[in-house]
Amino acid sequence: GAGVSQSPSNKVTEKGKDVELRCDPISGHTALYWYRQSLGQGLEFLIYFQGNSAPDKSGLPSDRFSAERTGGSVSTLTIQRTQQEDSAVYLCASNTKPLEQFFGPGTRLTVL
Amino acid sequence: AQTVTQSQPEMSVQEAETVTLSCTYDTSESDYYLFWYKQPPSRQMILVIRQEAYKQQNATENRFSVNFQKAAKSFSLKISDSQLGDAAMYFCARGYGGNNRKLIWGLGTSLAVNP
DSSP states (O other): OOOOEEEOSEEEEOTTOOEEEEEEOOTTOOEEEEEEEOTTSOEEEEEEEETTSOOBOTTOOSTTEEEEEGGGSOEEEEEOSOOGGGOEEEEEEEESSTTOOEEOOOEEEEEO | OOOEEOOOSEEEEETTSOEEEOOEEOOSOSSOEEEEEEEOTTOOOEEEEEEETTOOSOOEETTEEEEEETTTTEEEEEEOSOOGGGOEEEEEEEEESGGGOEEEEOOOEEEEEEO
């Protein structure tokens, strides 16, 4: 079956604009994760969804960041009033068991 | 802060040779998982190998093996018979939280494979 897909592949926006990044997890995967990978930095956990449970938002860096997961499948990460420091690759991953995460190709966000 | 440290930002190896990538970590937990992920230029992270901390035997997956030293909090990755397709960024990560669902990551090691 298809792997995790993310769209867009690349996004260039102006400072202050809002952006939405989409993640389509592998069908049947109950858990979904968002990470941020900044240049020269490791991956930074942002948020985690598991089934119908309340999401773990402990990694969101500010209230400009939010995410939702509709119908237990597709997820959207929204960044409001983007700043230049938001420029990074945003990676999504999904799984059914906790010991292997399947990653998408990421969205490269550039804030001018 | 609990951290994962990869002390080698860049490494290179000749094709068919063996290379070892280093990783150390900090934790106060007794049971946890450790992971090595590979990220080729396509950006897609791929799990290479994982190790459960309470298992003394080092994990092995074909040409990939680990040297896990729990007391030293060290988790190195050995790649044998290196191939051109092994060229990538390699990230070490440690699981935490319930069921090790969340991961804390090192900064990565860029591996070049020379023909």
